[in-house]
Amino acid sequence: MRAIAVREFGGPEVLEPTEMPEPELRPGHLRLRTRLAGVNYADIHLREGSYPAPMPTPFVPGNEVLGIAEDGRRYIALSRGGGYAETAVVHRKLAFEVPEGIADHDAIALTLQGNTAWHLLFTDLRVTADDTVLVPAAAGGVGSLAVQLAKHAGAKVIAMASSEDKRRTATALGADAVVDSSTPEGLTDRILEAAGGPVSAALEMTGGDVFHATLAALTPRGRLAVFGAVTGAEGLVPITSLLAGSKAVSGFWLPNLYPSRTHLNDSMSALFAAVADGWLRPLNGPVYKLGQARQAHHDLAARLTSGKVVLDLDR
Structure with a gap:
């Protein structure tokens, strides 16, 4: 599968397109075919090695995804890396089914941010x-x-x-x-x-x-x-x-809220309801192809973007 890997810490140039095997499906987890991967400042800090919970290289960045499960249902999910890839394996307690009527880009904006x-x-x-x-x-x-x-x-x-x-x-x-x-x-x-x-x-x-x-x-x-x-x-x-x-x-x-899903259940329910009611309008930002991850990181760090920045895996 196509993915973006970080093989050493550094600037955007360390984001390398690569081919890698499908991630292993572990008990209590869910496999998603990724549609959108969110791009966040956390990804930049992770790439630089300055994140509060650093990951050893090599790794695939991306702490949030929107994707399709094997049963055809649409989910958003939080993760510890792995989002910049065509397939993501996420913990079920950090995956939330997206209600009908909420667009992909709106849903991914609610996930981490x-x-x-x-x-x-x-x-x-x-x-x-x-x-x-x-x-x-x-x-x-x-x-x-x-x-x-x-x-x-x-x-x-x-x-x-x-x-x-x-x-x-x-x-x-x-x-x-x-x-x-x-x-x-x-x-x-x-x-x-x-x-x-x-x-x-x-x-x-x-x-x-x-x-x-x-x-x-x-x-x-x-x-x-x-x-x-x-x-x-x-x-x-x-x-x-x-x-x-x-x-x-x-x-x-x-x-710090991940171990107990209760807090996230409450906030996700409220956020989905707010978007469905029409008073919360996620601000859709620029969309990049997977191979443009370097550019996405550069633009976000340079404060050239507004709203939710994403990688579109279908492009």
Whole structure:
């Protein structure tokens, strides 16, 4: 079967098209003929060797797929690698049948990024209608869904995006105000101006100066959920700032919810229902062929994409 392999850690050039045997079907698992494989920042970190749960090389990247089971039913599934291939073997407890009427591209957007947005807002931050929520990368896969989910919950939503086009997209998704996040200089002031004061809850996935600017924009007793560090910049959390403002900073990594399917069952049911009801509209991004995985990684890392980025195995 056709697949993309990483034989050594590095840049996009290490993504190599290859032929390999069909993966073995293990007990408790499901074999899917892959239609779509999601492309995420997690794949980039995995390729670079900086993922929280690194994999030894060689491996096939891709932590989410949409595919057809041997009985003809359509599933989305979360996995630990293996998605960039014509056939994927996934654990049954991390596979969810896609309801009729939900398009393939919409369903794959809900898999990793939809679940992440849902649990960041409602499991970690416990957002309610009383909150003002700051959403970064609001035209991206997680951000575009988080804007809509938070708005539907009644919160005031302040969206950040790095370009005028992306800020217009965030407004169209329902954001109450938008902030230019193209540079960290003066970012706290721009957030406070857009929000009309401090925000009570915020998502963060950039790291470095953007993390500190976001933390500074939090109200006393505000909550900040960190789910990535795109810049790769690590720094000390300013303890004095946390104490002075009674602020809370938490980390979130979706795979920590995998051992118990209960949380994912709840979020998947809610996400499917929201799309079926029409108020949640996944933002479909660019579609690449399997052999264009290098380009997909380059474009995502360079922030040239909006919405859900996928590899189409049928192309």
